[in-house]
Amino acid sequence: MPHTQPLFLARRSYRRRRMMDAVRLLPGFGAVLIMLPLLWRTAETPEPDTAEGLVYLFAVWVLLIAAAFALSRGLAPALLVPEEPVSPEAGEPGENSGEAG
Amino acid sequence: MPFNVLVAVSLLYVGLLFGVAFVAERRARGGSAVWLRTPLVYTLSLSIYCTAWTFYGAVGYAARSGLEFLTIYLGPTLVFVGWWWILRKLVRIGRAQRVTSIADLISSRYGKSNFLGVVVTVMAVLAATPYIALQLQSVTLSFGVFASDTPEGWALPDQGATALWVAAGLALFTILFGTRNLDANERHHGIVMAIAVEAVVKLIALLAVGIFVVWGVAGGVADILARIGASPIADWPLKPGRWAGLTFVSAAAILTLPRMFQVMVVENADERHVATASWAFPLYLMLMSLFVVPIAVVGLGIMPLGSNPDLFVLTIPLSQGAGKLALLAFLGGFSSATSMVIVAAIALSTMVSNHIVTPLWLALRVGSARAPGDVRGLVLMSRRLSIGAVLALGYTYYHLSGGSAALAAIGLISFVGVAQVLPAMVGGIYWRGATHIGAALGLITGFSIWLYCLFLPSFGEGGLISARVMADGLFGIYWLRPHALFGITGLDPLLHALLWSMLLNTAAFLIGSLASFPGPMERLQGVAFVNIFDQTSGPGGWARSAAEAEDLLSMSQRILGPEEAQRFFQAQAAAQGKLGYLPDPTPDFIARLERQLAGSVGAATAHAMISQLSGGATVSVQDLIAVAGEAQQIKEYSAQLEAKSEELARTARALREANDKLTGLSVQKDAFLSQISHELRTPMTSIRAFSEILMETDLPDEMRSKYAGIIHDETRRLTRLLDDLLDLSVLENRKVQLTIGVANLHDIITKAVTSASNTRPERVFVVQRDASAEHMPVFTDTDRLLQVFINLVSNARKYCDAERAVLRIEVKKRGGFVEVDFIDNGAGIPKTSQALIFEKFARLTDTSHAGGAGLGLAICREIMANLGGSIDYIPGQGGAAFRVRLPLKRSG
Numbered sequence: 001m002p003h004t005q006p007l008f009l010a011r012r013s014y015r016r017r018r019m020m021d022a023v024r025l026l027p028g029f030g031a032v033l034i035m036l037p038l039l040w041r042t043a044e045t046p047e048p049d050t051a052e053g054l055v056y057l058f059a060v061w062v063l064l065i066a067a068a069f070a071l072s073r074g075l076a077p078a079l080l081v082p083e084e085p086v087s088p089e090a091g092e093p094g095e096n097s098g099e100a101g
Numbered sequence: 102m103p104f105n106v107l108v109a110v111s112l113l114y115v116g117l118l119f120g121v122a123f124v125a126e127r128r129a130r131g132g133s134a135v136w137l138r139t140p141l142v143y144t145l146s147l148s149i150y151c152t153a154w155t156f157y158g159a160v161g162y163a164a165r166s167g168l169e170f171l172t173i174y175l176g177p178t179l180v181f182v183g184w185w186w187i188l189r190k191l192v193r194i195g196r197a198q199r200v201t202s203i204a205d206l207i208s209s210r211y212g213k214s215n216f217l218g219v220v221v222t223v224m225a226v227l228a229a230t231p232y233i234a235l236q237l238q239s240v241t242l243s244f245g246v247f248a249s250d251t252p253e254g255w256a257l258p259d260q261g262a263t264a265l266w267v268a269a270g271l272a273l274f275t276i277l278f279g280t281r282n283l284d285a286n287e288r289h290h291g292i293v294m295a296i297a298v299e300a301v302v303k304l305i306a307l308l309a310v311g312i313f314v315v316w317g318v319a320g321g322v323a324d325i326l327a328r329i330g331a332s333p334i335a336d337w338p339l340k341p342g343r344w345a346g347l348t349f350v351s352a353a354a355i356l357t358l359p360r361m362f363q364v365m366v367v368e369n370a371d372e373r374h375v376a377t378a379s380w381a382f383p384l385y386l387m388l389m390s391l392f393v394v395p396i397a398v399v400g401l402g403i404m405p406l407g408s409n410p411d412l413f414v415l416t417i418p419l420s421q422g423a424g425k426l427a428l429l430a431f432l433g434g435f436s437s438a439t440s441m442v443i444v445a446a447i448a449l450s451t452m453v454s455n456h457i458v459t460p461l462w463l464a465l466r467v468g469s470a471r472a473p474g475d476v477r478g479l480v481l482m483s484r485r486l487s488i489g490a491v492l493a494l495g496y497t498y499y500h501l502s503g504g505s506a507a508l509a510a511i512g513l514i515s516f517v518g519v520a521q522v523l524p525a526m527v528g529g530i531y532w533r534g535a536t537h538i539g540a541a542l543g544l545i546t547g548f549s550i551w552l553y554c555l556f557l558p559s560f561g562e563g564g565l566i567s568a569r570v571m572a573d574g575l576f577g578i579y580w581l582r583p584h585a586l587f588g589i590t591g592l593d594p595l596l597h598a599l600l601w602s603m604l605l606n607t608a609a610f611l612i613g614s615l616a617s618f619p620g621p622m623e624r625l626q627g628v629a630f631v632n633i634f635d636q637t638s639g640p641g642g643w644a645r646s647a648a649e650a651e652d653l654l655s656m657s658q659r660i661l662g663p664e665e666a667q668r669f670f671q672a673q674a675a676a677q678g679k680l681g682y683l684p685d686p687t688p689d690f691i692a693r694l695e696r697q698l699a700g701s702v703g704a705a706t707a708h709a710m711i712s713q714l715s716g717g718a719t720v721s722v723q724d725l726i727a728v729a730g731e732a733q734q735i736k737e738y739s740a741q742l743e744a745k746s747e748e749l750a751r752t753a754r755a756l757r758e759a760n761d762k763l764t765g766l767s768v769q770k771d772a773f774l775s776q777i778s779h780e781l782r783t784p785m786t787s788i789r790a791f792s793e794i795l796m797e798t799d800l801p802d803e804m805r806s807k808y809a810g811i812i813h814d815e816t817r818r819l820t821r822l823l824d825d826l827l828d829l830s831v832l833e834n835r836k837v838q839l840t841i842g843v844a845n846l847h848d849i850i851t852k853a854v855t856s857a858s859n860t861r862p863e864r865v866f867v868v869q870r871d872a873s874a875e876h877m878p879v880f881t882d883t884d885r886l887l888q889v890f891i892n893l894v895s896n897a898r899k900y901c902d903a904e905r906a907v908l909r910i911e912v913k914k915r916g917g918f919v920e921v922d923f924i925d926n927g928a929g930i931p932k933t934s935q936a937l938i939f940e941k942f943a944r945l946t947d948t949s950h951a952g953g954a955g956l957g958l959a960i961c962r963e964i965m966a967n968l969g970g971s972i973d974y975i976p977g978q979g980g981a982a983f984r985v986r987l988p989l990k991r992s993g
């Protein structure tokens with residue numbers, strides 16, 4: 001059911017929308033980073049790479065956690081709002097998260 | 102360390118957990134559960150993902166396969182950092198639909214199909230059984246470590262007995278805190294609190310062992326990295342298929358494991374906790390994995406060859422004389438095992454009880470009276486029995502498998518099994534076209550492949566699948582070998598099973614869904630699940646309504662009929678300025694709809710129905726549809742009645758019309774008879790009177806001949822009248838014999854004018870004719886036509902009131918007809934009388950009585966009808982004008 005969503009958003013709502021985009025992209029980004037060692041051909045090279053791999057993977061891990069932390073701080077308030085119906089008169093339109101569905 | 106101390110510490114720890122759970126339950130019941138339900142507790146409760154398999158098995162896994170163990174934690178990390186996609190939706194659906202387990206989610210999504218619930222339950226129990234056995238095994242093994250390493254030489258009484266005691270203790274704990282009450286939300290405050298405490302214990306224990314190993318045994322981070330480089334796992338034998346496959350399967354499993362679903366969705370108290378867990382849970386996983394490789398490497402270095410790497414977490418501190426650290430590690434492992442078993446037992450028992458035991462029991466007891474409390478007790482009892490049964494299954498598996506297999510292998514088999522739910526689950530919450538047929542096909546396909554390719558072979562050679570089947574395939578069919586389906590060899594067995602099961606599962610799910618048609622219930626649930634974020638939630642009347650316009654429409658269609666419902670919705674949408682869409686369920690709209698429905702089903706029912714749909718969570722759509730179906734039947738019945746009564750009314754109307762006609766005819770007949778008798782009576786009266794006079798003997802001759810003349814005239818008039826009547830009756834009955842011949846129209850008209858000239862011969866009467874137009878042959882009964890013409894001309898002579906009477910005769914050909922117009926220059930016939938002149942006995946004036954009985958024009962009309970033509974009065978010609986139409990060719 002289409003809501004009557006405004007075409008343009010206030011600055012804060014706009015930021016929030018982009019954060020939603022970011023949090024959706026994050027797992028894809030993480031998956032690419034995690035699959036990257038596949039290109040190292042570790043099984044074929046003679047050098048030992050477990051230690052490097054360990055450091056790399058934990059670094060990716062920390063990066064993902066940090067990104068998730070930042071995004072969740074920004075998005076947690078958005079979870080409260082979707083209950084409210086969208087009304088064009090209200091000051092902050094477009095907060096609803098219905099677009100995920 | 103003495104065995105007694107170990108047992109005492111364990112019992113003390115268990116006592117502490119009992120205490121925590123008990124206090125938490127009491128606080129929750131007292132209403133002060135706020136601090137129990139913080140994001141921190143939620144995140145910690147998720148840590149049941151890290152079981153004894155993580156605590157002990159990860160080190161063993163790392164010692165065997167290097168970094169591959171990380172995939173088990175990286176997969177869930179991806180799911181959690183991408184919480185906006187699936188987790189958020191799952192949690193929202195779980196809360197809105199009051200989902201009690203993953204089986205309930207699937208069953209509920211696909212139209213509350215209990216069959217799907219049973220399938221998922223059976224899969225979950227089968228997949229979880231080895232996993233529970235694994236926990237029992239790890240606890241038993243950890244006891245064994247202390248037993249064998251002590252110089253005091255106490256021997257572990259019996260490994261089987263230990264496992265049995267642990268299983269029994271866990272069953273007791275779970276039954277005590279997991280089935281205390283039947284909560285509609287299926288939340289267990291005590292247990293969640295207890296597993297949160299256990300989560301802290303296991304994290305601290307593993308971190309403590311890790312720190313001890315890195316900075317106590319080894320010489321810090323640099324030394325550890327150096328040791329890694331020099332260890333047997335220095336080179337990373339990365340297998341791309343397994344790396345990607347295991348990441349995927351662990352990501353799938355964290356969504357579909359019954360115990361994870363329990364803590365993640367069912368026990369969730371606030372959606373915002375998911376936001377916190379999105380980073381906190383990956384952090385927890387990372388911390389749990391941080392020291393795994395160092396512990397494995399150090400263990401491989403310092404422990405004697407052949408020692409079990411799965412137990413390095415315990416054996417390294419013991420070998421270094423750190424008994425208290427080893428005890429802490431033991432408690433950590435114990436916590437990991439127990440928390441997993443408890444939650445898994447609760448989740449599985451809920452599923453078994455809700456989808457198998459209770460339906461069965463109710464089905465068997467159909468007909469017998471039962472009180473509401475009866476069912477409640479039954480559910481609790483079946484939960485308790487299910488918990489016992491689940492643990493008994495786990496113990497049996499442990500007993501049968503002998504506890505020999507490596508921990509990691511068992512865990513992964515279990516993961517692939519539960520991952521089979523993924524297509525039905527993700528498809529169900531994102532795709533409205535997913536149907537229960539598709540879901541059932543997918544689940545059964547994936548599950549069968551998993552059973553055949555992975556689960557059954559896991560019992561080893563000569564286990565449940567014979568060596569011959571493993572080598573030659575089922576029934577000797579080569580391409581059905583469990584580890585090389587369709588002849589594809591060389592794949593890792595786990596990857597092989599994962600690939601085929603997920604591929605065929607998804608394919609069956611998609612094809613089944615595309616090819617089948619969902620029932621109404623399923624479609625409603627599909628909308629509710631897929632569009633969960635479009636529904637505003639929250640109770641409180643229509644003001645914050647959760648009713649979906651589409652739900653309302655499908656319901657209204659059943660009650661009002663599709664056309665009327667759609668018309669109403671369209672009109673409402675147009676009123677809201679949303680032409681072409683469904684209207685928003687505004688309070689105003691819902692109130693209108695309720696009034697509309699009330700017209701069909703009554704106000705109370707309409708309100709109940711709408712409030713059911715608007716209430717959202719408690720929708721028993723099945724009942725609703727049943728009610729709507731009944732209403733529809735009633736409506737159809739009443740529509741039938743209405744149709745019948747309309748038909749009766751129509752018949753009555755027809756009868757009344759017939760009656761009116763008959764009455765009219767009767768009146769006409771009476772009028773006709775009285776007219777006839779009047780017409781006959783007048784001449785008869787004068788004949789009688791004059792004949793009586795003639796009977797006088799002394800009458801002068803001239804008088805006698807005069808009276809005889811009058812009598813003669815009157816009899817002629819009578820004869821003419823009777824002739825006319827006879828003629829008319831013959832003509833009206835269409836029984837007249839026509840003698841068709843050819844004649845020139847000009848001759849007929851001339852004859853008519855001549856014959857009519859003896860009517861009022863004293864008048865000056867001019868006839869204007871157009872001889873050239875009149876010359877044409879006509880095929881008709883010329884005598885009859887002549888009769889009509891004579892009548893018209895003599896009428897004109899008789900009634901034309903002009904000073905100098907002129908009759909104009911015009912002949913035209915139009916279409917297949919000849920039109921002969923007789924137009925005089927008199928006053929014409931008044932409009933009111935024009936309709937009457939062709940009726941019998943219609944005489945406009947009695948003054949210009951000319952011997953006619955008023956039958957002339959009536960006879961003309963009948964003659965023309967018999968000749969296939971017509972005669973009409975044409976107004977507006979400056980006088981009386983008659984038009985005779987005659988077909989050029991005689992038809993028929």
